[in-house]
Amino acid sequence: MLVLRQLGVGAKLMAATVLVLLLAGVPIERLAARDMEAALLAEHSPRAAVDAALSRSRRTLLFGLGAVIVVAVSVGAATTFFITRPIRRLTRFALAMSEGDLSTRAPLRGSGELRQLARALNHLTSELSRSIAEVRTERDLLAGILDGMSEGVLVLDRDGRILLANRALRAMASLGEDALGRSVIESIRNARLTEAIQLAGQRDEPVDVEVELGRALPRRLLVRVSRRKGPARTGRDARDALEARAEHGGASAEPGLIAVFHDVTDLRRLETIRTDFVANVSHELRTPVTAISTAAETLQLGALQDPLEAAEFVDVIDRHAKRLRHLVDDLLDLSKIEAKSFPLALAELDIAPAIDHVTHLLAEAARRRRVTLTVDATALPPARCDRRALEQVLMNLLDNAIKYAGEGAHVTVKARSIDHQVTIAVADDGPGILPHHLGRIFERFYRVDAGRSRDLGGTGLGLAIVKHLVELMNGSIEVESTIGRGTQFTVRLARAA
Numbered sequence: 001m002l003v004l005r006q007l008g009v010g011a012k013l014m015a016a017t018v019l020v021l022l023l024a025g026v027p028i029e030r031l032a033a034r035d036m037e038a039a040l041l042a043e044h045s046p047r048a049a050v051d052a053a054l055s056r057s058r059r060t061l062l063f064g065l066g067a068v069i070v071v072a073v074s075v076g077a078a079t080t081f082f083i084t085r086p087i088r089r090l091t092r093f094a095l096a097m098s099e100g101d102l103s104t105r106a107p108l109r110g111s112g113e114l115r116q117l118a119r120a121l122n123h124l125t126s127e128l129s130r131s132i133a134e135v136r137t138e139r140d141l142l143a144g145i146l147d148g149m150s151e152g153v154l155v156l157d158r159d160g161r162i163l164l165a166n167r168a169l170r171a172m173a174s175l176g177e178d179a180l181g182r183s184v185i186e187s188i189r190n191a192r193l194t195e196a197i198q199l200a201g202q203r204d205e206p207v208d209v210e211v212e213l214g215r216a217l218p219r220r221l222l223v224r225v226s227r228r229k230g231p232a233r234t235g236r237d238a239r240d241a242l243e244a245r246a247e248h249g250g251a252s253a254e255p256g257l258i259a260v261f262h263d264v265t266d267l268r269r270l271e272t273i274r275t276d277f278v279a280n281v282s283h284e285l286r287t288p289v290t291a292i293s294t295a296a297e298t299l300q301l302g303a304l305q306d307p308l309e310a311a312e313f314v315d316v317i318d319r320h321a322k323r324l325r326h327l328v329d330d331l332l333d334l335s336k337i338e339a340k341s342f343p344l345a346l347a348e349l350d351i352a353p354a355i356d357h358v359t360h361l362l363a364e365a366a367r368r369r370r371v372t373l374t375v376d377a378t379a380l381p382p383a384r385c386d387r388r389a390l391e392q393v394l395m396n397l398l399d400n401a402i403k404y405a406g407e408g409a410h411v412t413v414k415a416r417s418i419d420h421q422v423t424i425a426v427a428d429d430g431p432g433i434l435p436h437h438l439g440r441i442f443e444r445f446y447r448v449d450a451g452r453s454r455d456l457g458g459t460g461l462g463l464a465i466v467k468h469l470v471e472l473m474n475g476s477i478e479v480e481s482t483i484g485r486g487t488q489f490t491v492r493l494a495r496a497a
Contacts, residue, residue: 090118097121102129152221152261154184155228160197160256162187169261172221173213188213193223193259200225200257210264222262280445284327284460288320295320330461333392334444337468344389344472348382348496351390351415351422358394359413362402370408373398377415382496383422389469390493396462397426397489405430405486420495427488433481441479442467 096104105122146153152169156162160183165175179187185194196209206226212218295313303309336342355377366373394413401411405428414425433441440446445460470477470491481487 086118090121093121097125097128102132150263152263154259154261155256156184156197156259157256160184160201163256168263172219172261172263196223196225197257197259200227218265219263220265220268222264223259224262225257225259228256228258277444280460281331284445285324288324288327291320292317292324327461330465334461334465334468337465337472342389342469342472344386346384346386346473349385349387349390350382351380351424352377354387354390355394355413355415355424358391358398361395362398365399366402366411369402371402371405372410373402374410374412377413377424380415380422381417383493384496385473385475385493389473393466393469393491394424394426396466397491400462401426401428401430401487404428409486417495422493422495424491424493425488426491427486429486432483432485433479433487434483435481438479438481442477 093104102125105125146164146166147168149166149168152172153164153166154162154169155164161181162179162184165173165179169175170179173188175187184190184197190211190213192209192211196207200207204227206224208222208224210220210222212220295316299310299313303313333342355375359373359375363373398411398413405411409428409430411426411428414427416423416425437446442463444464466489467477470493473493475491475493477492478490479487480490
């Protein structure tokens with residue numbers, strides 16, 4: 001029995017056929033032998049009797065052969081059915097596996113080659129499932145890394161069509177889902193980027209280029225384009241690669257390029273700010289330093305002997321020295337504020353005493369310019385702010401209003417409590433500010449009237465300091481202006497709980 005189980009399908013079929021023929025041949029042989037014996041015993045019988053016996057023997061042999069054939073066919077069909085049934089099971093399993101169903105397993109029935117085939121298919125399915133799981137894990141990890149990157153990644157095939165664009169690049173270049181499969185020039189439409197991609201396809205080293213993408217909010221992007229590295233090749237594969245490269249005119253036949261996009265918009269903006277800042281500071285310092293140097297040189301050349309001229313030049317030195325000191329103080333304050341090192345202690349503070357203190361300090365300056373200063377700040381709840389920062393904000397706003405509103409103007413300070421906020425409005429009835437200046441009025445060194453501002457001793461940093469201090473106190477500031485009717489700055493601070 002053990003030997004039979006170890007036989008293959010073909011051996012089993014042959015053994016079954018031989019067994020059927022042997023079992024069927026024995027009775028046929030016996031029937032034919034009996035008829036022949038009867039015919040021989042009747043040797044002296046009439047010829048008709050012998051012919052009859054031979055006829056019966058032939059019929060017996062024919063019927064026996066027919067029966068053997070029928071039995072053999074039946075046994076063969078039955079054997080084929082039972083033998084091919086596990087093959088059909090394996091076929092169904094193979095079809096299911098080819099359609100992606102790797103959870104099923106082939107039944108380990110039967111023996112010999114079929115059992116070995118089922119075991120091999122199950123092993124293949126297990127290995128394939130494990131390999132697919134590893135590939136999916138790596139794919140998910142790669143997708144997570146690409147989507148989590150702040151840099152944009154663009155992968156192209158050898159024809160320059162987009163295979164992959166991560167989330168950062170889609171945001172930078174405003175790419176949609178239809179970008180996959182399209183060329184770069186169709187999707188991104190940037191000539192410099194297209195040239196860099198073409199150049200990288202002809203060179204072995206990466207190509208760096210800086211491009212600007214976007215229309216509404218343009219972004220400056222530093223792009224590095226390089227070839228995608230293919231698997232290492234040896235022997236005939238290496239020769240085929242060299243031949244393919246020669247066919248492409250020396251260009252690589254590897255599958256495409258990869259481009260990495262670094263957003264340098266903020267870096268370029270900071271570089272521009274730094275350059276402008278250095279230029280503005282140099283310009284602002286040059287004016288008082290030149291005035292002081294000129295006045296001192298004039299005094300040295302003999303103006304000291306004339307009391308009137310000496311007093312005038314000493315006044316120039318004093319005025320510009322104060323301007324220089326104010327500029328340095330404002331620069332130091334602004335640097336501390338932007339570095340988050342300006343000490344603030346937010347607490348519940350009554351607004352009215354701070355307003356009265358600042359207006360008292362500026363009363364003499366208002367009197368000299370014949371400016372009427374009015375305060376309306378009564379019955380106010382406390383606000384959450386820093387006293388020193390609030391006084392500096394009010395000082396800058398009121399000082400600007402007194403300087404630029406013009407002689408004989410009216411400056412009003414109103415404080416109100418509105419919707420869990422305390423608002424402080426500093427308004428004047430001066431000439432007003434043109435609308436195109438309002439969006440930049442809080443920038444460092446930005447002046448509506450540069451010449452007049454310098455004549456009045458302004459540093460161009462006051463409103464920038466005001467905006468930063470208000471934001472550090474978790475507040476906001478707004479400006480409204482109408483030409484010929486004046487300007488109003490409104491500071492909003494959180495009301496104390």
